[in-house]
Structure formats: C-alpha cells, structure tokens
Amino acid sequence: MNAIEVRGLRKSYGGNTAVAGVDLAVGEGEVFALLGPNGAGKTTTTEILEGYRDRDGGEVRVLGVDPAAADRRWRAEIGIVLQTANDAADLTVRETVRQFFGYYPDPRGVEEVLALCGLTEKANARISSLSGGQRRRVDVALGIIGRPRLLFLDEPTTGFDPEVRRQFWDLVRSLAAEGTTILLTTHYLDEAEALADRLAVIAAGRIVAEGTPRTVGGRDRAPATVSWVDAGGPHELRTTDPVRTVVELSARGPVHELQVRRPSLEDIYLDLIGARA
Amino acid sequence: MTTTQVRPQTTRPLPSTLGNGLARGAAELKMFFRSKEAVIFTFSFPAFVLLLLGSIFDTGETMPGGASMSQVFAASMIAYGILNTAFTSVGVGIAADREDGTLKRLRGTPITASSYFIGKIILVAVATAAEVALLLAVGVLVFDLRLPTDPAKWLTLAWILLLAVIACTLVGIAASGLAKSGKNAATVLNLPVIALQFTSGVFVAISSLPEAMVKVAAFFPVRWMGQGFRSVFLPDSMAVGEVAGSWELPVVALVLGAWCAVGLLLCLLTFRWTERRAG
Numbered sequence: 191m192n193a194i195e196v197r198g199l200r201k202s203y204g205g206n207t208a209v210a211g212v213d214l215a216v217g218e219g220e221v222f223a224l225l226g227p228n229g230a231g232k233t234t235t236t237e238i239l240e241g242y243r244d245r246d247g248g249e250v251r252v253l254g255v256d257p258a259a260a261d262r263r264w265r266a267e268i269g270i271v272l273q274t275a276n277d278a279a280d281l282t283v284r285e286t287v288r289q290f291f292g293y294y295p296d297p298r299g300v301e302e303v304l305a306l307c308g309l310t311e312k313a314n315a316r317i318s319s320l321s322g323g324q325r326r327r328v329d330v331a332l333g334i335i336g337r338p339r340l341l342f343l344d345e346p347t348t349g350f351d352p353e354v355r356r357q358f359w360d361l362v363r364s365l366a367a368e369g370t371t372i373l374l375t376t377h378y379l380d381e382a383e384a385l386a387d388r389l390a391v392i393a394a395g396r397i398v399a400e401g402t403p404r405t406v407g408g409r410d411r412a413p414a415t416v417s418w419v420d421a422g423g424p425h426e427l428r429t430t431d432p433v434r435t436v437v438e439l440s441a442r443g444p445v446h447e448l449q450v451r452r453p454s455l456e457d458i459y460l461d462l463i464g465a466r467a
Numbered sequence: 468m469t470t471t472q473v474r475p476q477t478t479r480p481l482p483s484t485l486g487n488g489l490a491r492g493a494a495e496l497k498m499f500f501r502s503k504e505a506v507i508f509t510f511s512f513p514a515f516v517l518l519l520l521g522s523i524f525d526t527g528e529t530m531p532g533g534a535s536m537s538q539v540f541a542a543s544m545i546a547y548g549i550l551n552t553a554f555t556s557v558g559v560g561i562a563a564d565r566e567d568g569t570l571k572r573l574r575g576t577p578i579t580a581s582s583y584f585i586g587k588i589i590l591v592a593v594a595t596a597a598e599v600a601l602l603l604a605v606g607v608l609v610f611d612l613r614l615p616t617d618p619a620k621w622l623t624l625a626w627i628l629l630l631a632v633i634a635c636t637l638v639g640i641a642a643s644g645l646a647k648s649g650k651n652a653a654t655v656l657n658l659p660v661i662a663l664q665f666t667s668g669v670f671v672a673i674s675s676l677p678e679a680m681v682k683v684a685a686f687f688p689v690r691w692m693g694q695g696f697r698s699v700f701l702p703d704s705m706a707v708g709e710v711a712g713s714w715e716l717p718v719v720a721l722v723l724g725a726w727c728a729v730g731l732l733l734c735l736l737t738f739r740w741t742e743r744r745a746g
Contacts, residue, residue, distance in 0.1 A: 240575060262481050262577040270575035277569035280501040281494060292490050293576045295479040316501075332572065339476070 191254055193218045193340050193371040194239060199248035201234050208234040210395035211248070216388075218339075221362070221372045223386035225379070227463055231395040232375050233273070233344070239373070240270050240342055253340055266295050269338030271329050273345050279318035283309050286317060287331050294336035306361055307331040308354065322349035330358070340371045347381060359384055379455045393463045407458040414452050418445040484579045491578075491586025496593055505556075510598065513551050514605050517544045520670065521610050532705035536672070539708070541606030542700040543669045546631070546692035548598040550660050553591050553635035558642045559652045560587070565739070566649030574740045584640070591636050599628070612700055620699050623716065627695040630723035634688050637730025644737045663689040674708050681710055688726045695719040 194216035201209040209231040216222040226232045237243040238250060241257035241264075250256060255264045278286045287304060291297045304310050307327045312320065317328060326349055333341060343362070347355045362385050366372055376382055382389050383403045390400040391407070399407040414432040418425055418439060424447075429435050432450045439445050500506060521537035529535055564570045573583060606612035615621060639656075646652035664670050666680045667690035673681065684690045697705065698714035706713050 242571070242574065262579065263476075265575065266481060266577040267476060268575070270572075272568060272572055272575070276567045277564070277572060278494075278498070279567075280498040285494065285497070289490055289494055290576065292482055293487060293578045295481050295577070296477040336576065337477075 191218065192216060192251075193220070193253060194222075194373065195249070195251040196235075196239070197249040199235065199238065199250060200246045201231075201238065201243070202246060207395055209238075209245075212392065212395070212397055214390065214397065216371060216373060218371055219366070219369050220387045221366050221374065221385050223374045223376060223382035223389035224392060225376065225382055225389055225459060226392035230392045230463070232392055235392065236342055236344060236373065236375055240268070241265070266336060267339045269333040269336055269341040271333035271341070271343045271346050273348075280316060282314050282316055283320070283328055283331075284313040286328065287335060290332050290335045296337055297335050298337050300335075303331045303335050306334070306364075308357055323351065323354055326350065327354075327358075330361070334365065338370065340373070341365065343372060343374045343376075345376060346374070347376070347378065355381075379459055383455050391459060391462045399458075399462050403455055406455070407462050409453055409455065409458045412453045412458065414450055416448075416450050418448045420445045481577055484581045485585065487578050487582035488585025489589070491582055492589025495586045495590040499590060499594065509551070509556065510594065511601070513544055513547045513598065514601050516547065516670075517541060517602060517605055518609065520544075521605075525610070530672075530705070530708060532702065532707050534701050534705050535610065537610040538606070538612050538701065539672060539697065539705070541602070541610050541612045542697045543693040544606075545599055545602055545696040545700075546667070546669050546689055547660075547664055548602050549595055549628070549631050549635055549692060550664070550689065552594040552598045553632050554639040554642070555653070555656050555660055556594065557587055557591060557636050557639035558646075558656045559649070560590075561640060561643035562646045562652035563649035565643070570740045580738075580740075587640070588636065591632060595628070595632055606700070615699060623695070624699045627692065627699070627719060627723070630720065630727060631688065631692045631695075634723050634726035634730050637727060637734050641730060641733035641737050644739055663687055666690075667693055669693050672708065673710060685710075685722075688723055691719040691722045695723075 192215050194214060196212055196214040199209050199212040199214075200207075212231070212235055214235075224232055224236065234243065238245050239252050239257060241252075241260045244258060250258070252260075253264060253267055257264075281289075284300065284304065287309075288300050291300050301310070304313050307330050309324070309327055309331060312324055317325065320328065326346065330343075330346060333343070347358055350358060359381070362372060362374075372385075374382070374385060386403055388400070388402050389406055390397050392398070401407070401409075404410055411430070413428045413430045416427045416429060416432050416435045416439075420443070427435060436448070436450065439448065517540060521540045524536040524540065526536065530539065561570075570583075603612070603614070607614060642656055643652065646655040663684065666676065666684040667673070667687065668676060668681075668684075669689065673690070673693070681690075694709060694714065695716065697709070698716060703714075709715070
C-alpha cells in the first residue's frame with residue numbers, strides 16, 4: 191500500500207482553479223518532495239492531504255484513509271509541520287511540547303524531541319522570545335512528537351541558518367531511516383536534492399514532471415555545457431555527449447579551465463515551470 | 468524502493484478527552500495570567516467601571532427600598548463581569564486562536580474539539596470566579612455592599628452564575644466567528660456588550676429606562692443576570708425597583724436556560740476550526 195495515493199485531484203476557489211487534476215503516489219518510507227512556485231497548488235494539495243480542506247473531485251487515500259473522513263486514529267498517525275503558526279506565545283518550549291505529548295497514544299519522549307530539534311537549551315524559554323528559526327524548530331518538534339508514520343513538512347527550513355539547516359537535514363534523514371514517510375514542500379532545490387528519494391514539480395495546478403532528483407525532467411539526458419579556454423580565448427559548447435568533446439579537446443592540444451557542467455536541479459526546475467525562455 | 472521496515476499502526480488507546488481538556492485548561496490559565504495586559508486592562512475593567520459609576524452616583528441618598536445607588540451598581544455589575552470573562556474573552560480568545568494557528572495546529576492532532584472547549588470552560592470558570600470576587604471586594608469595601616447570610620441566597624447566586632456563565636460562553640464561542648480576524652474581534656464583540664448593559668439596567672437603573680428599551684432587552688440574558696444578582700446582594704425590599712416589582716427568579720432561570728440552548732445550537736451551527744479564506 192502506498193502512504194499517499196492521489197488520482198485526478200481537483201480544487202477551485204470561486205472561479206479560480208488551484209488544482210487541476212493532480213496524480214501522486216508516495217510509497218511507504220519514501221521521502222517525496224513537492225516543488226513549485228507560489229500559487230501553483232502546492233499548499234492546496236498538501237492541505238487536502240492533511241485533512242484541512244475539502245476537494246472538488248478526485249480520489250485521495252492517505253495511509254489508506256480518505257482525509258475528508260478521517261478520525262482521531264488517523265490523525266495520531268500523521269504529523270504536520272505548519273507553515274505559519276504563531277500560537278502559544280506565552281508558554282515555554284517545554285510546556286508546549288509536553289502538552290502535545292499528551293495528545294498522542296504512542297509519543298516520543300519530550301526531552302528526546304527537544305534534543306532532536308536542538309531545543310534543549312531553549313526548553314524553558316517563552317515561545318515569544320524565540321528567533322524565527324528557533325520558532326520553526328518548535329513547529330518541527332510538535333510535528334514529530336506523536337511518532338508519525340507520515341510527516342508533512344511545509345517549507346520546514348525557512349529562516350534557518352546554514353548550520354541549523356544541515357542539522358535539520360540529518361534529523362529528516364534519521365526520521366526517514368526509521369521508516370517515516372515524508373512529504374516535503376520546499377522552495378529550496380538543494381534541500382529537495384539532498385533529502386528526496388523522488389520529487390514532483392507542480393505548476394498551474396498540474397504535475398509537470400516527476401522522478402528522482404537525478405532524472406526529473408530528463409535531467410540525466412539533458413545536454414551538458416563544456417567550457418574551456420585555449421589560444422583563441424574562452425569557449426562554451428552545449429552537447430549531449432560531453433565525453434566526446436573532452437576527448438577531442440585533449441587530442442587538439444593545450445586547453446585550460448576545462449569544465450563540464452551537468453544541468454542543476456534548479457536549471458531543470460526553472461525550465462519546467464516556464465520561468466526561462 | 469527503499470527496504471526500511473515500515474512501522475505498523477499503534478494499537479495503544481487514544482488519550483481521553485477529559486485528560487486532554489484538563490491539560491488544555493492548565494495551558495489556557497498559564498497563557499491568560501502570563502499576558503499582563505489582558506489581566507490588568509481587560510480583567511480589571513468592570514471593577515474600574517464600578518468604581519467610577521459607583522463614585523459618581525454616590526450621593527448619600529437611598530433609593531426606594533433602602534439601598535444606595537452605588538450598591539445597586541455593585542450588584543448589577545457582576546453581570547458585566549461575567550459578560551467580560553465569559554462572552555467577550557471567549558469570543559476574542561477563539562478568534563485569536565483561529566488567527567494565530569492554535570486551532571489549525573490542534574486540528575492536525577488527535578485532540579477532540581471537546582477537549583479544546585473543556586480548556587476554555589476551565590479558563591472561564593477560574594477567570595469568572597476571580598472576577599466576581601474582585602467585584603464583590605470593591606462593592607463591600609468601597610460601597611458598603613452587604614454579603615448575604617442566608618444560605619438560600621448563596622444557592623441562588625450559584626445557579627445564576629452557572630447558567631449565566633454557560634449561556635455567555637456558548638454565545639461567545641458562536642460569536643467568535645462574526646469577526647473576520649482576531650484583531651477586530653474585541654471591537655465587534657464589545658458593541659452588543661455595551662448596548663445590552665445600557666438597555667438592561669446594568670449601567671443605568673432599570674426603573675429609569677424607556678419602556679420599549681426594557682421590553683427589547685427582556686429577550687436577552689443580561690437583563691435577567693443583573694436582576695438575579697440584585698436579588699442576591701440587595702435587601703428584598705429593593706424588589707420594588709424592578710420592572711415587575713418582584714425578583715422574578717423563575718423567569719431568570721427560564722431565560723438563562725433558553726439562552727444556554729440557543730448558544731449551544733449556534734455553536735454547533737457556526738463553529739469553524741480555521742479562518743474563512745478564499746485562497
């Protein structure tokens with residue numbers, strides 16, 4: 191059974207179509223990234239999967255259950271890291287985490303979660319006194335306290351400094367290693383590349399490409415760019431067979447600053463969402 | 468495909484609604500008493516109004532029936548206290564919970580809506596008890612209000628408090644949806660509160676109000692709350708100042724009971740976990 195199974199999902203607000211027929215399948219234990227520009231239908235899709243929104247059409251199964259008809263048992267099995275929440279400002283970090291600990295049938299330990307999220311030192315601080323990145327870590331702590339089988343991470347590392355971001359990636363990897371299925375939405379393509387087993391790009395309410403970070407959008411077959419400097423100055427060549435170009439160059443004589451660049455995930459992504467001519 | 472072992476669904480029992488509700492209540496109380504502005508300005512406001520009105524009308528004269536005007540205010544103002552801690556603070560509090568993400572976050576956990584409301588009820592119960600105690604302290608110390616010695620009066624106080632708090636809380640929960648955002652909820656909810664207090668004989672003695680106003684206000688709970696509290700804290704001779712010339716306690720029970728039912732119905736029809744939003 192797949193953790194997430196979506197067929198022909200549609201949703202519009204008034205006359206505006208937000209999701210226009212999305213199909214998705216996320217296997218159990220997979221880390222799946224959903225990429226797309228703002229307004230592409232990412233948030234609407236995840237909010238339907240999380241049980242926050244009704245849909246207009248299509249089949250949705252999350253952990254085998256239709257989220258529109260989900261019960262407490264189902265909610266105990268999922269974890270949600272919200273994008274914008276500013277609640278519980280007058281409670282301390284530990285008080286908040288401990289409260290959520292009590293909502294679940296089989297939670298992780300409070301101190302364990304504080305340590306996992308790097309919050310041990312801030313445990314007695316009021317949430318209102320935290321920085322944006324620390325606040326975000328509390329969101330993550332509340333998302334994983336229930337030991338979810340499926341975790342929704344919506345823009346989880348916004349406001350993190352690079353070091354904390356790396357720590358967070360390690361946390362996601364360790365959750366994945368325990369068998370947690372993770373649906374990640376993010377703007378950071380390096381994050382998707384570092385974490386995701388598979389990813390999909392959504393644009394204008396449709397999935398426009400799906401694959402692994404290495405293959406999505408034909409990335410493995412797309413032309414590479416070879417650049418070098420020789421007596422005639424700098425050169426650049428786009429080719430589907432960069433090895434041959436390099437062999438020819440080495441036969442021809444002295445070249446400097448030889449570089450072979452595969453298209454980055456960002457290049458592929460920008461092409462897919464039509465942001466580049 | 469990865470070969471990691473997938474963890475099976477847990478079979479442990481879900482936490483109880485009551486247990487989660489008590490935990491919510493503890494958190495609500497901590498948050499309330501830690502926000503100093505709320506405690507100082509919102510919570511003490513009725514006592515402040517009582518001090519002002521009571522002093523302005525403290526002319527030394529007695530009203531027909533033997534009590535002073537300030538004592539009538541002190542008794543009636545308990546209705547304002549309950550409106551403040553039950554109706555307004557619940558309505559504003561839930562609108563804020565909807566706006567700041569509290570409700571959305573809770574909706575994503577196995578907690579039940581009932582647990583959330585138990586938390587609010589605990590907050591209202593504690594805040595109301597403190598509010599009534601504060602108002603009575605001001606009444607007794609400043610305006611010479613006399614606490615009843617007859618246990619039957621205390622029993623009356625208990626059931627009126629209970630019905631009033633339930634009715635105001637339920638209507639407050641329903642009213643939380645009227646405000647489009649948490650920011651203007653206080654403004655929106657204050658209008659009916661102020662209007663009803665003028666027309667129900669809390670800020671102005673009911674005997675001096677126009678007849679039409681009194682008739683309209685009779686459909687709302689505030690008038691009956693005030694009348695009920697006057698019956699507890701004023702001598703029975705003061706009943707001559709009431710509209711019917713008596714305390715009409717059965718009508719008080721009937722109207723407040725009806726508003727409990729109306730409030731519950733409105734709650735069930737209108738409660739939303741999240742803000743209404745187009746996109």
